Amino acid sequence: MTERPRIEVTIAAPIDEVWRALREKDRIRHWHGWDAPGLDDEIDLIYFQGFAEDAQARTLGVQEGDHIVLEPAGEGTKVTLTRAPRGVSPEWDAYYDDITEGWATFLQQLRFHVERQPDAPRRTAFFAGTTAGAPPLVTELGLDEVATRPAGSAYRATLAGQHVGGEVWFRSSHQLGLTVDAWGEGLLVVAFMPPGEQKPDGAAMAVLSTFGLDEAAYAELNERWAAWWGPRYPAPAEPIPGTEA
CATH class of the missing domain: 3.30.530.20 (START domain)
Known part of the structure; x- marks a missing residue:
């Protein structure tokens, strides 16, 4: 079994x-x-x-x-x-x-x-796309060294053009989670799967959980990430299963 x-x-x-x-x-x-x-x-x-x-x-x-x-x-x-x-x-x-x-x-x-956020309402931005011919998402975000640190370690990085800091939240085989101070102590989770037999186009995903951002700050964040994401991990012809939530 x-x-x-x-x-x-x-x-x-x-x-x-x-x-x-x-x-x-x-x-x-x-x-x-x-x-x-x-x-x-x-x-x-x-x-x-x-x-x-x-x-x-x-x-x-x-x-x-x-x-x-x-x-x-x-x-x-x-x-x-x-x-x-x-x-x-x-x-x-x-x-x-x-x-x-x-x-x-x-x-x-x-x-x-x-x-961390038991009472505050969250607002998220979500991105998904294919990975054929693209570098790993953690590498493209400049997080290779950050990803080697144990959970709880502090980090500083530039994410899609924004200087941020926080701590490593978790690391798994295909995912990395970071708290992000600039998002009202938010959370970033990124995942990357290279092309393979079951996923010929591969898959990349990012969930940005934000707290307390005003409309202008949230719109700017979403637009900046969309501009960064689209050329690197284009949308598939059909939605990636599990990204419809």
């Missing part, structure tokens, strides 16, 4: 607080996905339709068998998500790895929400 992928995140907050962030729609909007017209419908579909919840045990089963468990970890909470087996939903098997990477992003955004 193929081993089911597991994603583990430890959050510096009591288990009851993390559970509320998983079960209250207004809180889920602060960390799941990114701003898009279909976000509320997606939240309802994943977390409140066809789910299996044991509130006392702090476990939650969602969408075709993905299983989330919360456990005390010292003064914090360990969140473990175990993916459903391949074959449970054959029509989604082609996107199995994309969904796994999506969960890795969302759980880190959950941790950031609970630990």
Whole structure:
């Protein structure tokens, strides 16, 4: 039997607080996905339709068998998500790895929400594109050295023309997360997949979570990133699966 992928995140907050962030729609909007017209419908579909919840045990089963468990970890909470087996939903098997990477992003955004921005509304910018013939996204952003530092390390960098600082939030095989002071202590998550057999065009993604920016500052950020992103990682002919949130 193929081993089911597991994603583990430890959050510096009591288990009851993390559970509320998983079960209250207004809180889920602060960390799941990114701003898009279909976000509320997606939240309802994943977390409140066809789910299996044991509130006392702090476990939650969602969408075709993905299983989330919360456990005390010292003064914090360990969140473990175990993916459903391949074959449970054959029509989604082609996107199995994309969904796994999506969960890795969302759980880190959950941790950031609970630990850093539990009350502030977020506003996001989202970019996705293909990678054929393009350098790795971390390299193109000038973050190769930053990406070697352990989580919690301070950094300074220039992101799409803006001088910023913060700390390394997380690093995985295909993703890098950084807090960004200039975005109201926001969060940047970037992901990069080179072209391969299942993804002939590859895939790149960036989620920019911002807090407290006024309309002019948010518009400037979005426009600057769009101008930087488009020539490097052009949009695919069809939407990249998992980027519709």
